[in-house]
Amino acid sequence: AMIAFLPGDGVGPEVADAAKRVLEAAAKKFSLTLDFKDCFFGGAAIDACGDPFPSETKEACLGADAIFLGAIGGPKWDKAKRRPEAGLLEMRKALGVYANLRPVSVAGGMEHLSPLREARVKGVDMLIVRELTGGMYFGDRTEGDDRATDECLYTKEEVTRVARIAFEAARKRKGRVASVDKANVLATSRLWRNAVNELHAAEYKDVELSHMLVDAMAMKLIQAPAEYDVILTENLFGDILSDEASVLSGSIGLAPSASLGDGTRGLFEPIHGSAPDIAGQGKANPAGAIMSAAMLLRYSLNEGAAADAIEAAVSKALASGRGTGDIGGEDNTASFTDAVVELI
């Protein structure tokens, strides 16, 4: 299988390298053939050719079975004509990956890593399904010195297709979906709620559906995070809530993500950013990137056994006290990766 490999900026190359080493170990063990095609992306691509998402990278991504991304962005490119982030949004749209899956769980015995009291995070195991190619991220904008606007636009079809992913995921999990919106204020949220209700009534009555306002969910994620199974929401709310949820497990460095569309081709990246302050120091936690690589095997290559092996190895390493500084461990990026590779 062909994997477009985009290390990106900051700690991106370090964690991407860790993920690649783990993928190679899994490939060996499970006799998979993985071809990596390295591509410039983000700030690194701006430096190399003035464009965060160059056409060669785009072609490689569209021709690949899966795309792996480290992280992008940094103060260096804040004043760039097209910023690294613009490249990421263009890529998500070009790949048609409208559903961003962000699992957050706290494994039994790992509750001590959480900033929340142990009893609150016991049993946390949720999947945030964030709409990824619509909303304020892709609406029309006007930008002036004295006045600016951003438009949030959703069509029913955009809501229905991502809601379907959430309902399907719930069927394989605990059978519950909490849909999050701001229907007491926003028109797009009322459309969202109606479309989710309609799909639920027509095809997913076996799944338990509830609706929450985004401000209430921001509280509930701290007060009672173990209550939730699948959380479905639009792009901007998903950005905020998934980052909030990611720290429940102790560090955003542990959190993976998969972005999927209608086919099997997906984009896989850790949730954390490029963390320029610690780049190049070997301090970055590679666990989120490694777990993203496991999702790549599961969702795009249909190699569930290899994915399970990687996830089990990461869990075992963490449970035995291995880990980088962000979770209070003594490892650096490479030594934690060594531990995972050995356990596969």
Next chain:
Amino acid sequence: AMIAFLPGDGVGPEVADAAKRVLEAAAKKFSLTLDFKDCFFGGAAIDACGDPFPSETKEACLGADAIFLGAIGGPKWDKAKRRPEAGLLEMRKALGVYANLRPVSVAGGMEHLSPLREARVKGVDMLIVRELTGGMYFGDRTEGDDRATDECLYTKEEVTRVARIAFEAARKRKGRVASVDKANVLATSRLWRNAVNELHAAEYKDVELSHMLVDAMAMKLIQAPAEYDVILTENLFGDILSDEASVLSGSIGLAPSASLGDGTRGLFEPIHGSAPDIAGQGKANPAGAIMSAAMLLRYSLNEGAAADAIEAAVSKALASGRGTGDIGGEDNTASFTDAVVELI
């Protein structure tokens, strides 16, 4: 002084009654003359006359020195032509209260109430300044069966005036402002950041200013909430972040708010909603409403000493173990209020 008094819906009347009793006790002690004018508002006003913000209520509010609001909304009015929330937004706009002040603090000795580990919330003392009359809440909308839009609009002037409130507040506190936006994606956020920087450079160089992305702040509020002094942000982000922050102290029921404009007339309300599930049962925590009443005395009536007395009484009551069920106490709404009244 004339106070327009709007009990509203759900637990609103219960907590508003508690606040009124405490205001009356403070008035007695400090020889203030307070006239309360009861008005219909929200769902109660829809039931009474079909409009969540009737013109008599509007006149009373515009003619008052301050407005006190309990809480509004509930499933009963979800299908109303104009929902209770529409009345609240219209009121905020009509009063011109563009700055919503939401203090969140964890008093020494009260850390055990927090869902976060005690060490994380030790010393938390922040003030969220939320822009309240602009952004997505007041933009143009289109609403159809297959497609909906909401517009977010900000002018530089709207940003500057609320930023000024944040800088002024910081000068009286620890001298730091963290401004929150999503400048890596949104045009309105870039306008926001530029306007805040410009005002800072021109008039508030003595205040330490930093910028944070909204997704990062959603994490930081859990990871290191004690780092923040004043947090300044736009309307929708402020809605989400202030609700998130409010649970740090243990319950949203403890959190007060003040909404101010250019004059002294303000709108004061607890942050919590109408909580229809516990309405009429005497279970609601009146502390947020009572602390909002203290803010009313301080900001609209310039009665700082009376405000201090109320705040001290609430702190003392909580510190002595008094409190409603949401914070693990044995009190009902009335008995906790009795305790506060006695301490004044």
